[in-house]
Amino acid sequence: MSSAQPVIKSKQTVKEVNGISTQVVCTEFSNYIFVVLTQYGKMGTLISVTPDSRSNDISTPSFSTKVLLGKDEPLTHVCAKNLATFVSQEAGNRPVLLGLALKDSSIDSIKQMKEIVKSCQVW
Amino acid sequence: MSETQNGEVFEAIKVHNFSEKILEQSIHFHVMKLSGGFFLWVGSSPDSMPLSTLVMGDPSNTAANSLAQRLAKKTKKQVYVSYSLPMTDNNFSLLVEKRIKKELELLPEHF
Numbered sequence: 342m343s344s345a346q347p348v349i350k351s352k353q354t355v356k357e358v359n360g361i362s363t364q365v366v367c368t369e370f371s372n373y374i375f376v377v378l379t380q381y382g383k384m385g386t387l388i389s390v391t392p393d394s395r396s397n398d399i400s401t402p403s404f405s406t407k408v409l410l411g412k413d414e415p416l417t418h419v420c421a422k423n424l425a426t427f428v429s430q431e432a433g434n435r436p437v438l439l440g441l442a443l444k445d446s447s448i449d450s451i452k453q454m455k456e457i458v459k460s461c462q463v464w
Numbered sequence: 465m466s467e468t469q470n471g472e473v474f475e476a477i478k479v480h481n482f483s484e485k486i487l488e489q490s491i492h493f494h495v496m497k498l499s500g501g502f503f504l505w506v507g508s509s510p511d512s513m514p515l516s517t518l519v520m521g522d523p524s525n526t527a528a529n530s531l532a533q534r535l536a537k538k539t540k541k542q543v544y545v546s547y548s549l550p551m552t553d554n555n556f557s558l559l560v561e562k563r564i565k566k567e568l569e570l571l572p573e574h575f
Contacts, residue, residue: 347481347483347492347494348481348483348492348494348507348509349481349492349494349505349507351479351494351496353477353479355476364476364477366477366479366496368479368494368496370505377477377496377498377503379477379498381499382475382476382477382498382499382500383498383499383500383501384498384501384503
């Protein structure tokens with residue numbers, strides 16, 4: 342049975358990013374925005390992006406990234422911050438859970454992916 | 465939708481929602497089918513419950529309170545419950561409640 346209005350709201354899309362098929366699924370939970378961004382069709386590395394509660398300067402809020410599952414390397418944190426910070430801010434500082442499985446993590450690709458995530462706005 | 469990329473079969477992620485009423489509660493399920501795996505969320509929508517208050521009796525016995533809440537929700541009426549049964553297992557009080565609900569449906573004019 343599929344009810345007309347599911348309690349969990351999600352949006353998804355597929356786009357090519359520099360020739361690589363890239364899928365995005367954004368799901369809204371009450372305490373988290375869940376973003377899956379994958380070029381493998383798999384969940385990949387799970388990263389939690391949370392706004393810091395004690396931000397001494399309102400103009401520059403800071404975010405912490407934590408790899409919950411998968412390879413914990415600096416680039417993962419850089420990608421996660423670039424891709425998920427705006428989501429958290431737009432969603433009223435809700436934390437973001439990010440599933441990342443990228444074949445290409447160049448700056449240009451990340452910029453394009455950010456736009457794809459934007460197009461799947463559920464928050 | 466599936467396409468082949470670098471020789472491997474590439475299937476689009478699929479999202480599936482379903483719900484079921486389990487023990488008077490609406491339980492919702494959300495599945496995200498990934499390549500070679502899936503993500504599952506199970507939860508309940510916060511069913512808004514009517515307000516209830518204990519007028520007299522043992523505050524540790526919540527049976528009357530919860531029964532009153534559920535009956536108020538079902539009938540959309542103000543409900544007073546005096547519950548004078550010994551504290552037994554959950555299953556027993558569930559059967560008692562079932563019988564009341566049966567009567568509600570059979571003879572709604574008496575309530």
